[in-house]
Amino acid sequence: MKSFLKLTSLAVAGLFAASAAQADTLTIVSWGGAYTKSQIEAYHKPYIKKTGVTINSEDYSGGLAEVKAQVEAGNVTWDLIDLELSDVVRGCDEGLLEELPLDGLPPAPDGTPAAKDFLPGTLHECGIATIIWSTIYAYDKTKFPNGGPQTMADFFDTKKFPGKRAMRKGPKPNLEFALMGDGVPADKVYEVLSTPAGVDRAFAMLDKIRADVLWWEAGAQPPQMLADGEVAMATAYNGRIFNAVATENMPFEIVWDGQVWDLDLWSIPKGSKNKAAAIEFIKYSTDTQRLADQAAWISYGPARASSIPLIGKHAEAGVEMGPQMPTAPENFKNALQNDCEWWADHQDELNERFAAWLAK
Amino acid sequence: MADIPANQATLTTADGVPLKTKLRQTQRRMKMRALGLVLPLLAFIAVTFIWPIGLMVYRGVDNPVFSEVMPNTNAALARWDTQADEIPPEDIVAIVARDLAQARRDKTMGRVATRMNYDLPGSRSLITSSARKLAKIEGDVVWTEEMVKIDKRWGERKTWMAMRLASERYTMAFYMAALDRTFDEDGNITMQPEERQIYVTLFLRTVWVSLLITVLCILLAYPISYLMATLPLRTSNLLMVMVLLPFWTSLLVRTTSWIVLLQKQGVLNDILVFIGVFSDEGRIRMIYNMTGTVIAMTHILLPFMVLPLYSVMKTISPSYVRAARSLGATPARAFWKIYFPQSVPGIGAGSILVFILAVGYYITPALVGGESGQLISNFIAFHMQKSLNWSLAAALGGILLGGVLALYWIYNKLVGIDNMKMG
Numbered sequence: 018m019k020s021f022l023k024l025t026s027l028a029v030a031g032l033f034a035a036s037a038a039q040a041d042t043l044t045i046v047s048w049g050g051a052y053t054k055s056q057i058e059a060y061h062k063p064y065i066k067k068t069g070v071t072i073n074s075e076d077y078s079g080g081l082a083e084v085k086a087q088v089e090a091g092n093v094t095w096d097l098i099d100l101e102l103s104d105v106v107r108g109c110d111e112g113l114l115e116e117l118p119l120d121g122l123p124p125a126p127d128g129t130p131a132a133k134d135f136l137p138g139t140l141h142e143c144g145i146a147t148i149i150w151s152t153i154y155a156y157d158k159t160k161f162p163n164g165g166p167q168t169m170a171d172f173f174d175t176k177k178f179p180g181k182r183a184m185r186k187g188p189k190p191n192l193e194f195a196l197m198g199d200g201v202p203a204d205k206v207y208e209v210l211s212t213p214a215g216v217d218r219a220f221a222m223l224d225k226i227r228a229d230v231l232w233w234e235a236g237a238q239p240p241q242m243l244a245d246g247e248v249a250m251a252t253a254y255n256g257r258i259f260n261a262v263a264t265e266n267m268p269f270e271i272v273w274d275g276q277v278w279d280l281d282l283w284s285i286p287k288g289s290k291n292k293a294a295a296i297e298f299i300k301y302s303t304d305t306q307r308l309a310d311q312a313a314w315i316s317y318g319p320a321r322a323s324s325i326p327l328i329g330k331h332a333e334a335g336v337e338m339g340p341q342m343p344t345a346p347e348n349f350k351n352a353l354q355n356d357c358e359w360w361a362d363h364q365d366e367l368n369e370r371f372a373a374w375l376a377k
Numbered sequence: 378m379a380d381i382p383a384n385q386a387t388l389t390t391a392d393g394v395p396l397k398t399k400l401r402q403t404q405r406r407m408k409m410r411a412l413g414l415v416l417p418l419l420a421f422i423a424v425t426f427i428w429p430i431g432l433m434v435y436r437g438v439d440n441p442v443f444s445e446v447m448p449n450t451n452a453a454l455a456r457w458d459t460q461a462d463e464i465p466p467e468d469i470v471a472i473v474a475r476d477l478a479q480a481r482r483d484k485t486m487g488r489v490a491t492r493m494n495y496d497l498p499g500s501r502s503l504i505t506s507s508a509r510k511l512a513k514i515e516g517d518v519v520w521t522e523e524m525v526k527i528d529k530r531w532g533e534r535k536t537w538m539a540m541r542l543a544s545e546r547y548t549m550a551f552y553m554a555a556l557d558r559t560f561d562e563d564g565n566i567t568m569q570p571e572e573r574q575i576y577v578t579l580f581l582r583t584v585w586v587s588l589l590i591t592v593l594c595i596l597l598a599y600p601i602s603y604l605m606a607t608l609p610l611r612t613s614n615l616l617m618v619m620v621l622l623p624f625w626t627s628l629l630v631r632t633t634s635w636i637v638l639l640q641k642q643g644v645l646n647d648i649l650v651f652i653g654v655f656s657d658e659g660r661i662r663m664i665y666n667m668t669g670t671v672i673a674m675t676h677i678l679l680p681f682m683v684l685p686l687y688s689v690m691k692t693i694s695p696s697y698v699r700a701a702r703s704l705g706a707t708p709a710r711a712f713w714k715i716y717f718p719q720s721v722p723g724i725g726a727g728s729i730l731v732f733i734l735a736v737g738y739y740i741t742p743a744l745v746g747g748e749s750g751q752l753i754s755n756f757i758a759f760h761m762q763k764s765l766n767w768s769l770a771a772a773l774g775g776i777l778l779g780g781v782l783a784l785y786w787i788y789n790k791l792v793g794i795d796n797m798k799m800g
Contacts, residue, residue, distance in 0.1 A: 082762040107765070110487025110505070186748065231665075232748055245642060358502060366498035366573060368764060372756070373575040375748040 042071040043294055047099040049076035050237065051260050055314030056099070058332070060302040067301075070294065078235070081108050084286045088113050093288045097295045100144060102280045103357035109143035110361075115285040115292060116142050123304040125323035134305070136344075138354070139320040144282030145303050146320035148311065151278040151343035151352070152190050155258040156250035157243050158268040169275030169351075172250060173198035173222060175229050180249025183242045186232035188371040189360055190277040193353055194252065195222035197275040203353040210359070216367070220374060232375075243269055259316035259341050263334040273348040279355040280320065316341035430778065437551050437772035442492040443544035446485045447476035451544040454537070459564065464537050467521050473540070474511050474520040481508035495766060496550055496559070497539040503528055535562045551772035576756070576773065580780070583753045586671060587735035591682075593675045594731050595724060598682035602723070605683075606690035617687075624680040632741050635673040639664040639745075665747030673741050678734055682727035689723030725792050733781055753777060 045061070047053045053074060061072045075095070077083060081104050087093045100108065108114040119140055122131035132140065139146035154172050156165045166178050172194065184191055196206050196215065199222045209215035223230075231248055233239050239253035240261040255276070261267040283299045285292055301307065308319035309327035316338060319325060328338050339345060343352070388396040443451055453472040457465040465473075480486035490504035507527050514523060524531035531537075542550060542560050553559060553566060557574040561567045568574065601620070605613045623631060638644050646660045655661070663669060693716065701711035739754040746755070753773060760770035788794070 080763050081765055085765055085767075107487075107491070110501075111491055111765075112485065112488065247641065362494065362499045362501045365494060365764065365766070368759075369569075369573045369575055373572055373578075376575065376578060376751070 041069070041294075042073055043096045043291055043298060044073045044075060044094060045097045045099075045298070046075045046077050046095045048079065048236075051315055052256065052317075055311050055317075056302075058314050059307055059311035060298075063307070064298060064301050068297075070298075080104065081113060084108060084113050085111075088287050091288065093286045093290065095286050096289045096291045097298060098284055098286060099147075099281050100284045101357075102141070102144070102146075102282060102355070103360055105141050105144035105282050105284055106357050106361055108284065109141070113287055114143040115287050115289065117145060117285065117296065117299070119145075121296070121300055123300060125305050125321065127323065129323065131303075134321050134323050136320055136322060139280055139282075141282060144284045145299050146280045146282045147303060147308060148281050148317035149278055149320060149342075149344055150281060150317045151255045151273075151276045152185070152252055152355075153255045153258070153271050153273055153276045153343075154194075154250055154252045155239075155243065155269045155271045157246070157248075158270050160249040165270055166250065166272060167274065168272070169194060169197040170200065172252075172272070172275075173226055175226055178249070181229050181231055181247060182226060183231045183233050183239050183248040183251035183253075185252060186234050186375070188367040189364070190353075190355060191223060191252075191371075192216065192219040192367070193277050193355075194275060195219040197351075197353070198222055203275070203351050206353055207356045207359050210363075216370075220370075223374075240267065240269070243267070255341075255343055256315045256317050263331055263336050273343075274351050276343060276348070276352045277355050278343050278352055279357075281317075312338050312342065318342040318344040433771045434775045434778070435771075436768055437555075437775045438547045438549065439768070440492075440543070440545060440548040440550075442488050444546050446480050446483070446489050447473070447544070449473075450476045450540070451546065454541040454544055457537070457541065459538070459541075463534050464521075464532065467519065470524065471520040474524060477504070477508040478512040478514070481512040493539060493543050495554070495769070496543050497536065500530075500536065500539065503530055503536070507531070538562045538564060551768045552776070554769055555772040555776055576753070579751070579753045579756060580776070583736055583777075584780070586667070586674075586752060587732050589671060590675050590678060590735045591728050591732045593671070594679055594682040595728065597675070598679055598686055598727065599720075599724075602683050602686035602690055605687050606693070607695070620680055620683050623676070628677060628740060629744075631677055632673055632744050635669070635676070635745060636664060639669060639672065664745050665750070667746070667750040669745040669747065670742045670750035670752075673745050674735060674738060677741060678731045681730045681734060685726040685730065686720065686723040689726070690720055693719045721792075725788075729785070729788060732784070736777065736781055 045056075047056055053076060057074060061074065064070065065072055077098075079101065081100075084095065084098065087095065105114065109116075119132060119142075122135075122145065124130050125134040135146065136149070139149075154166075154169075156178075158165060160180055161178065166172060166174075171178055172182065184194075192210060193206050196209055196219050197203060199218060201209050210219065231242065233242065233251070236254045236257050239248075239251035240257050242248045243251050244261065244265075244267055255271060258269050258271055262269050283302070285295050285299075289295060303321070305321055305323045306327065308321050309324040309329075311317075312319055312324070312328045313330065313332045319328070325339075325342075325344070328342070330336060331338055340347070343349065390396055390399050449472050453469045454465060457469055464470075477486065477489075480489055486505060486508040490501040490508075493504055494501035507524065510527050511523070521531075538560070542548065542564065550560065554569075555576050557569045557577045558566050559569050601616065605616045605620075607613075608616070636643070640646070641660045641662060643664075645663065649655060650657055650660065663672070697715050697719070698711050701715045702708070706714065737754055738752060739758060742750055742752045743755050743758070746752070754777075757770045757773045757777075760766045760773070785794075
């Protein structure tokens with residue numbers, strides 16, 4: 018009996034020790050793959066070295082389902098999460114995310130305050146942006162020996178550029194692509210989409226190529242489909258295509274015309290036990306140098322203006338990273354920012370309509 | 378001989394208690410003991426099964442957002458005489474406006490906006506921007522005018538009617554939405570616009586695919602079960618291993634194996650091209666569509682048909698068929714009249730198992746279904762994981778549960794559940 022008591026008290030003491038140690042552990046959740054690797058190299062490793070905090074990196078597949086479950090159950094185990102802007106807006110609306118103080122963010126090296134240094138629209142009351150990523154379309158150069166497609170309209174022109182296409186299975190951002198492919202300029206896209214006739218027009222455009230489209234769901238799929246020769250062109254996240262080209266020598270070419278760009282932001286789930294420590298990490302990881310460092314690992318643009326001149330070469334492939342960014346001037350000519358407010362308003366009906374359209 | 382008094386006629390035990398009472402006591406004690414034995418299981422089922430399912434069905438009608446965030450709105454809008462007034466009168470509008478402004482100050486209006494957007498697409502930004510502006514208004518104003526000034530949609534009956542329905546403490550809106558129905562601006566139930574109708578089609582497709590898979594499983598499982606039940610032990614054991622081996626293999630492994638076999642650049646297409654059935658350009662699509670879903674699910678659910686069929690066939694004595702043959706029946710007639718009826722309980726058990734599993738199947742259609750092979754469970758998952766409309770997911774699940782229970786009831790009426798044998 019005595020030894021049993023001793024054992025239990027030891028076990029209890031062990032439990033307490035474990036929970037005490039937890040304060041120095043941050044659970045940071047991101048998308049996995051090359052993207053998480055870029056964060057580990059640029060943020061986690063130097064931060065661990067500097068502060069001694071243990072970082073526990075977890076992967077998820079996007080969306081707010083896990084956050085909602087944790088917050089509703091009152092047992093929040095994630096401290097920091099990499100979210101898309103639309104999820105930040107929604108999570109903030111529904112009270113799933115902590116509000117973040119914007120005043121503690123470090124200024125740029127030349128003293129510009131953070132609020133001015135961050136690109137317009139990249140700071141949210143519940144999220145601090147780290148990168149700008151983009152949905153573009155890319156094509157397989159070997160399939161078009163006489164010159165490949167140049168514009169978004171070419172993507173929808175199966176006569177001039179025959180071959181299968183791969184697109185994301187969902188209305189976003191296919192409706193935007195469809196309207197731009199139909200000649201709507203980028204700055205008018207959401208205006209047109211706000212009318213029922215505009216939505217019909219977008220679906221009619223998708224109808225034209227539907228027989229030639231294969232649908233993907235995970236970001237890793239489109240480069241794979243291109244590599245397998247299943248499709249001749251595919252919409253994709255620009256970082257994935259860049260990685261396939263730079264590290265696997267794939268013959269893919271990105272068409273930047275009509276790109277739809279978006280943000281990824283750091284957010285803290287409501288009720289995180291390590292909120293203060295998570296905020297410290299956000300401050301560290303969003304300074305000018307750290308954001309520029311991340312761009313050496315993946316071709317997503319930093320959210321700070323002062324980081325852009327510091328972008329160097331790819332850490333492994335040695336490619337100059339500046340021209341690979343969605344925000345590089347020659348890539349950014351006909352670009353559209355994904356309007357997450359518009360999508361928050363219309364996603365319920367459009368998801369259903371898209372699903373009904375697919376099932377027809 | 379003296380008459381025996383009536384009370385003497387009842388038998389008693391040694392201690393004088395009537396035997397009938399004693400027997401009843403003993404039986405009760407035994408029943409309690411039996412109950413005590415199953416109590417842990419009962420508690421387990423209640424906690425892990427009945428309670429969550431009850432919660433889910435409840436979540437489909439539960440609608441707490443307005444009562445938590447805008448507590449005065451529901452009562453106020455309920456007073457609105459919808460026959461007489463096009464939009465609510467000023468005193469009601471004032472209460473709603475103050476509630477909205479308060480929700481903005483509490484930073485809870487996002488929940489209201491999300492809730493409203495389910496019923497009235499596009500109203501999310503209407504709520505958030507209006508609440509923001511209303512929170513800045515101080516003093517007495519004509520609220521109706523102010524709100525229409527902020528957004529002209531506040532002058533429309535549609536908006537107010539949607540809010541009235543969305544503010545009810547319990548709602549049928551999610552179950553209606555799960556059946557492609559909605560409320561019009563007079564509160565009547567109507568169909569969704571045609572381009573948004575999807576769930577009824579999906580329910581029907583799910584039932585149809587499940588039935589098809591059940592029939593395919595019967596056709597495939599019957600001969601092999603028959604062989605297993607009748608062949609000598611060594612051969613039938615080998616067959617049994619061949620049935621059980623895939624049964625023990627992970628679901629994901631089996632599903633992805635089908636992808637390897639059936640995809641365009643896959644094994645089957647390669648072979649068909651090699652032997653010249655069609656050219657390299659003519660490769661056919663056998664997966665990422667309905668065909669893929671049906672093939673993979675039939676394969677995965679087949680053991681659930683084979684095992685009950687086998688265990689029933691094992692008990693059918695071969696002498697009956699022999700007797701029928703010796704009385705002059707043809708082999709086909711002997712099988713149909715004697716053997717088959719005795720195997721029906723196994724078909725029943727297998728069919729119920731396969732059908733109910735198929736109706737709720739999720740992983741396989743998600744992986745191999747492409748866009749045409751998706752079932753209702755995939756959309757339940759979509760609303761759980763992506764759109765976060767858990768109430769609609771609950772309503773879809775509730776309808777699925779109701780449907781399965783109804784089918785079970787019909788089956789019981791037609792075949793009788795007592796006729797079902799697992800072995």
